[in-house]
Amino acid sequence: MFEMELPWWELVARGAIIYAVLLVMVRVAGKRTVGQFTPFDLLVVMLLSESVSNALSGGDESIPGGLLIAATLIGLNIVIAFLTSRSRKAAELIDGTPVLLGRDGKIFNEVVKKNRVAEGDVEQAMREQDCDLGEMQCAFLEADGKITILKKK
Template sequence: METIVRIVIIYTVIIVGLRILGKREFGQLSPAELVTLLIIPEIVSPALVRDDPSLTNAIVGTTTLFSLVFVVSLLMHHVPPLEKVVSSSPTLLVSDGRFLAENMNKERISPEEIYTEMRKAGVYELSQVRWVVLESDGKMSVIPRPGAARVANDDTSS
């Protein structure tokens, strides 16, 4: 029964902490937020398996971690140069229908990955693309040239 109580307490602390940090989809996590989610199990596992008889260390560790993430996000919001250091900026991968090989190599993005995103956007030829941007959240945005023919997704065909 003690294990169940410990899990309920830790679960509540984590849910409250994540709720305070704000709403984000997992695909939109910043590197700092992803690291936070990866560190949480290491902090709380001793309290859950009773290697540490006290829940206090797990709660203090988790709330400290959430506090750090919150403070860093506040600082990044109010100090733009800090945001540039902590977060990545968008990278142009295609410009006017041409791959930017240097940027693609720097970001380790293959032409096949770009073609996949183009197809998802309904664009099938590189010449139809004005820009492809690797956004800060790791997703690619495909901006077609004005007047480029776009094909709507047809989920009814097999």
């Protein structure tokens, strides 16, 4: 229970590798916040965690091994947060950048499709901002997955 089956450095390396690969995979997958997850998105996240659990632990089921992996993942998350708060380039690389979805009352359908945004999501954002299509100056898909609508003055 308290004796690790693998050396400590291997658990740290496994945690770092899995974290980095999942970070890239989630980044490539798109821009959705947790609040915007569909049931299918949530299912994918749950299955991702299950699919990498053995790769993280390498068969080590000890308490110190599990805590070491958890500390590694939290530590990496802190490092990423530190980097993105200090470097605009790191933030753009890891978090992404806003994408212009529409301007002057016109929605750019190709951009919307390319970013895998449902047309209904843009319409919902416009309703939330109490904005008709003719009143829209710009519509952005933010780096965090939220859609922001700016009204004409």
